[in-house]
Amino acid sequence: MKPPAFEYLAATSLEQAVAALADDEAKVLAGGQSLVPMLNFRLLAPSILVDITRIPGLDFVEGDGDGGLRIGALTRHYTLETSALVQTDFPVLSAAMNHVAHLAIRNRGTIGGSLCHGDPAAELPGLALLLNAQLKTTQRTIAATDFFASALSTILAEDEILTEITLPALPPRTGWGFEEFARRSGDFALAAVGATVSLSGEEVSEARIVVIGAHDTPLRLSAAEALLTSRSGIAAAAKAAQDQVSPSDDLHGSADYRRHLVGVLTRRALTAAWQRAEGSAP
Ligand SMILES: Cc1cc2nc3c(=O)[nH]c(=O)nc-3n(C[C@H](O)[C@H](O)[C@H](O)COP(=O)(O)OP(=O)(O)OC[C@H]3O[C@@H](n4cnc5c(N)ncnc54)[C@H](O)[C@@H]3O)c2cc1C
Known part of the structure; x- marks a missing residue:
């Protein structure tokens, strides 16, 4: 049409x-x-x-001087995927971009557009939650945790424009994992899980888990995060993640199937994050 x-x-x-x-x-x-x-x-x-694509000053990726990143709202998905700065400081972000649609779409789609569209199955809203992003608009600064209201809906006012996304530095010795299941490469996720694990000595100083595609917004799984006090807690955290989501049935998969996927993907994402945090995986 x-x-x-x-x-x-x-x-x-x-x-x-x-x-x-x-x-x-x-x-x-x-x-x-x-x-x-x-x-x-x-x-x-x-x-x-x-x-808004001709407005200058909205397409950039810069370090904040403190290990964090400032990203202009018009930055394309492809730039996030290929930027050396993103690959070095936030590899989970560049890795996740590879799952977004196809190259032609990643060449045009912007981080601001994806966040403001607020699709619960989209990667960038989930990554914004995982990485504790702050979203700067023409009116205010909003924490990513407060930004997504429901499926395809955010708290932005009608005349408010998202201008910049800031990502605070990750703690030292942080590993990451991003696991997604889609029926075909480039399709929206049936479910995806992003995780970071930060180690201090042998202790977990922080664990973050976010699930995509299994709720009407991306969701941080705080109950599952709290269970990850040692590597042996990965199985319990994966089970808690599965129990914490309440996906709906649709023609792509049943709620039970998606819940099962969340458990499997959480276990894989946490295992990868743990291995990277302890330096046993690239
Ligand atoms: C075939 C296909 C497959 C796709 N697969 C995936 C996928 O697997 N994963 C995924 O995450 N996405 C996928 N997408 C969506 C794609 O990533 C979009 O690019 C993205 O969701 C929107 O970004 P955009 O810049 O194109 O925004 P637009 O389409 O231009 O805008 C989207 C919405 O955001 C608003 N908006 C845009 N920018 C701003 C701003 N700065 N401030 C305020 N409001 C704003 C617009 O008014 C609109 O409501 C797919 C798209 C297609 C066509």
Whole structure:
């Protein structure tokens, strides 16, 4: 199908874009990889699309000088996948990008667009939770934990634009794992789990687990995280992860199947994270 008729504004500044969004029926256009299909299916009928891709200063990946990263909202998925800085400091992020759709879509899709679209099966919202991201907008700074309201819905106001994502440094001796199951390469995940394990001596100083595709938002699994006090806790944490999610049935898989996947993927992600934290895996 073709999209309904709309006006188009190629904004050249954030001020101009925000002013245009005062129209209730206006929509931000970034990479268009989620918005344009929704227009074509006539799930949305905005009066005007406010294209933000010509606004300077929103496409960058920079270190924050303290081991963390600052990422502009217009940074493409492909940049996150291939940036040497991301690969070195946040390898879980570049590894997860490889699971997003296909190269053509990763070349156009932006981190800001993916977060604002808020698909519970998308990788970037889950990664934002896993990495304790702070999301800077034209109005405020929002912790990723507060950002996602429900499936395809965030707490952003209609005239608010996401401008920057900051990732604080990971603790020393942090290993990571990212495990996803999709029916075909490039499909949205039936379920995916990202994990980090930080070690201090033989002790776990911090464990983080996030699940994607098994809830109406990405979900941090705090009960499972708390069980990971030693390597032998991986099985119990995986079981707790499985018990903590309440996925729904759909034509791609039953709730029971997804719950089972969450258990398996959590065990694999934590094992990989542990091995990387202790230096026995690259
Ligand atoms: C065939 C196909 C397969 C895909 N597979 C996957 C997959 O496996 N995993 C995955 O994660 N994604 C997948 N995607 C989605 C893709 O990653 C999109 O690029 C991404 O979800 C949206 O980014 P975008 O820049 O294209 O945003 P757009 O489509 O331009 O916008 C998406 C939404 O966010 C809003 N928006 C965009 N930027 C901002 C901003 N800075 N501030 C405020 N609001 C904003 C828009 O108004 C719109 O509501 C797939 C897409 C397609 C077409």
